[in-house]
Amino acid sequence: MKDSSFIRGSVPMTKEEVRTLVLSKLELQPNDRFMDIGAGTGSVSIEAALRLTEGQVIALERKPEAVELIKLNAEKHGVVNLEIIETEAPLGMEKLETINKYFIGGSGGQLEQILDLIDRKAPADSIIVLTAIVIDTMLRAHNYFKSKGWSFELSQIAISKVDTQSAVAILKAQNPIFLFTATKTKSI
Amino acid sequence: MKDSSFIRGSVPMTKEEVRTLVLSKLELQPNDRFMDIGAGTGSVSIEAALRLTEGQVIALERKPEAVELIKLNAEKHGVVNLEIIETEAPLGMEKLETINKYFIGGSGGQLEQILDLIDRKAPADSIIVLTAIVIDTMLRAHNYFKSKGWSFELSQIAISKVDTQSAVAILKAQNPIFLFTATKTKSI
Amino acid sequence: MKDSSFIRGSVPMTKEEVRTLVLSKLELQPNDRFMDIGAGTGSVSIEAALRLTEGQVIALERKPEAVELIKLNAEKHGVVNLEIIETEAPLGMEKLETINKYFIGGSGGQLEQILDLIDRKAPADSIIVLTAIVIDTMLRAHNYFKSKGWSFELSQIAISKVDTQSAVAILKAQNPIFLFTATKTKSI
C-alpha cells in the first residue's frame, strides 16, 4: 500500500518501503494475532489487518490525535478486525499468550519493560519486529535480544528517492533505519 | 520468503529485502499475468506465482543452469502456474497484450528493445519494475522512461546486515541497487 | 575547515566531509594552479587557496550573491591568492594551459563544453574532481570520461550525522553525492 493511501496529519508514519519490509519480516499468516506497539497513523496495523483475513490486530498508541488517525484510516480501508487501545505500552499489553506477532515502532523509553512482558507471556516462536531511528533504542534492543539469547536479525536500511516529477532528478535521502527481527525461541 | 528457501547454486539471486520491495511495487492481484525477464534462480517468479492464485507467471532466462534452478525451485515450492522459457529476451516475449506486470532483473544489454516491446504491446497501466546495479543500465532505464513520458519512481536501496551469529556485530554492506517502478500510462 | 567557518546565506555549500574529500582527491601541491567551476560560497576555493602557498585559485561563479559571499569569505580568511570571475562557465575559462587542478561543483548544463575545453587546453595529467547530486550530471560525466578514455574513479558518498546536542540521537541522512576524480592522461 502506498503512503498516499493513508491519512496522516502531522503524526510520523513508517514509510512505504520500510512498512513493506516490516510486514514481510512478520511472516503474517491469515489467522495470526498481531500487536502494533506505538501504532502512529496505523499504516502497519491496517495493512496487516487486511492480510489477517481470519486474524486480529491490536494497535496500542498513546497520542489521542494519532488514535483518531488510526480510526479514520481503518474506516477508509474498511478494516474491521482492528482493536485500538489508547495507552502507553507496556500498559494495555494484555492477553499476550494469544498474540504471536509484534511490531514495535515506538516504545517511549519503555523498551525493556515491553520486551520483558513479551518474553514472559507470548507464545514460543512469536516474531517481534522492531524499527529504530534513535541510536540508543538500537543499542538497547541489540543488548536485550543478545542477552536473552533470542535468534535475531539486524539490518540497516538506507533509501534515497528521486523525485521524478522534478526538473532535475536528485537522490533525496531518507534517514537510515535499523530493523530488527527477533524470534522468541524459548517456550512459555 | 527467505533467501534460504531457494536452491541457488552459483546463479545470482535478488536478495530477500529487494525481492520483497520488487513484489510490493508490482502490486500483484490474484489474477495478474506476470513476466519475469532475466529470472535467475526464479525467486521472484516463484514468490509471485504463489501469490497469483488465479494468475500466471512466465519466466524468461537465457542460462541453462539457471533454468534448471528455476525448475527445481518451482518443484520445491509446489508451483504450477509458472511457465519457464529458455531464451534471451526480447526473444520469447510473446502475447504481451495479456501480460500486465513485468520485472526486469536482467536485460543482457537489450533493455530498450525489451521496453519497446512492452511499450507497443502491453496493456495500458501495466506496471514494470526494474532493478539495476550497473550504472549504465540505470542511465538507460532513466532515459527511456523519461523519454516515453511514463510515470515512474526511482529509488536507491542500500542495506547493511549484521551477522548476529558472529562474535562481533559488524554492519556488512550489500551493494546498493537502483529500483525503478514505471507505469505504462498510454493505451495500446 | 568547518562549515561554520564560512558565511553562506542561502547559497548551497559543499558540506564539510565532501569538501575534505574533494580537496584530498585534488592532491594539491603548494604551487598548483586551481580552477573552481561553480564556486558557490567559495568554501572549496578558500580552503584550497590557503593550501596553495605559492599557487593560485580562480573561482568561477555566475550568481552575483554567491560572488559576494566568496569575496566576504576570502576576506574573512585573509585569502589573497584567489581571483573571482563572475561568469557562467565555460565563459571565463581562460589560460587553461597554466591550470592543472579543476573542481566542478556546478556546471549549469554546460558540462561537456567545460570538459571539452579542459580536454583541449589543460596540461597533461591535470586532475579534475567533479561532484554530482543530479542523476543526469552523473551519467553525463561518466559517459564523458569513459568516451575520452581518461583514467577516473567514481564513488558515491552517503553520510548521516547524529545531532549530539539533541535529546535523542538520530542519524540524519545527507543526500548521497557522486564524486568523480579524473586524470587527463593525454598530452596537449
Add this chain to the structure above:
Amino acid sequence: MKDSSFIRGSVPMTKEEVRTLVLSKLELQPNDRFMDIGAGTGSVSIEAALRLTEGQVIALERKPEAVELIKLNAEKHGVVNLEIIETEAPLGMEKLETINKYFIGGSGGQLEQILDLIDRKAPADSIIVLTAIVIDTMLRAHNYFKSKGWSFELSQIAISKVDTQSAVAILKAQNPIFLFTATKTKSI
C-alpha cells in the same frame, strides 16, 4: 595519500576516504603531538607524521606483523618523527599530558580504560577521533562521551565505489563506518 602507497599484507587498513576524514577531523597543526591507538598498517600515523613537520606521532599496535608493516611504511615514506610501541593499549599510553590529538582505530575491548586515561591525563581541548565498525564499540563510545559530557560529533560514512576498469560499472559498497570526533572540554 592513496591506499596503494602503503604496504599492507593482510593487516586491515583504514580506507583512503575514511583516513582522509579522520585526518581532517584531527585538525592537525604542525607542532601537534599525536597518538595512534591500534595503528594497524600505520597509514594514519604516517600521513599524520608527514603533516606534523614540528610534531611527533606515537603509534601503538599489539600485533608484531602490523608493527613490522608500520616500520616498512615509515621507511618507505621517509618518516622520522614516528615512534612505534608494540603493546596493547592502554599499556604503553604514557606522557599523555603532552599529547593533544588521538585516533582510536582499534581498542581491543579496552575502550573505556583507554578513554579514562585520556580523560585523566590529556590536555584540555585534546581531540579524540574514533572509528567503529562494531556495533558494540559504537555504543560504548557513544555512552562514554555522553556520560563525560564531552562535546562530540557522530557520523556514519557509507561509501560505494565503481571499479571503472571493469567492463560493467557497478557500485561496490564498503561497509559503513561510525566516526566520532570528541573534544575533551574539561581541564586536567
